[in-house]
Amino acid sequence: MTRKPELKGRPELRGRAARLAHLLPTGRAQAARTPFVLLVVLLLGGGLIGLLVLNSALSEGAFRLDDLQRETKELTDEEQALQRDIDAYSAPDALQRRARELGMVPGGDPAFLGPDGKVKGVPSAASAARAPLVLAPEALATATAPPPSPEAAPRSPHTPTPGR
Numbered sequence: 001m002t003r004k005p006e007l008k009g010r011p012e013l014r015g016r017a018a019r020l021a022h023l024l025p026t027g028r029a030q031a032a033r034t035p036f037v038l039l040v041v042l043l044l045g046g047g048l049i050g051l052l053v054l055n056s057a058l059s060e061g062a063f064r065l066d067d068l069q070r071e072t073k074e075l076t077d078e079e080q081a082l083q084r085d086i087d088a089y090s091a092p093d094a095l096q097r098r099a100r101e102l103g104m105v106p107g108g109d110p111a112f113l114g115p116d117g118k119v120k121g122v123p124s125a126a127s128a129a130r131a132p133l134v135l136a137p138e139a140l141a142t143a144t145a146p147p148p149s150p151e152a153a154p155r156s157p158h159t160p161t162p163g164r
Helices: 016-021 033-089 092-101 137-144
Strands: none
Touching (some): 033 092
């Protein structure tokens, strides 16, 4: 039986291992490593730069979210304050007080007009007791000031003087 010479650095193989060994290159194949190393370095560098950009975008988004949450809180506080004011103005005792300040009086018993034209109920007039009329601040200033006297009023050049 003839033996195949051993390959450099490889022991002699038999059987299945020998058949598989024929599939492998026999010589020491030197693949160019520089392009592969360059590709790996570029991929790693690109990945790191991508992560840096993504991290910066996320940080900017977090700051924007924080600003929007703060603004939402301020607007919610303002809305609640306005709602408290509305509730205070629409309370029954506040409405009654404001109506009295405006000179309104409580109405009497109402009467209703039916669809056939008949009056149901006995109407009564509103009470005549009126609260003092409260004027707006602008009207109050003119109402409390004494009317100007005719002598103190400046004359226009076109008005005739009395006695002439």
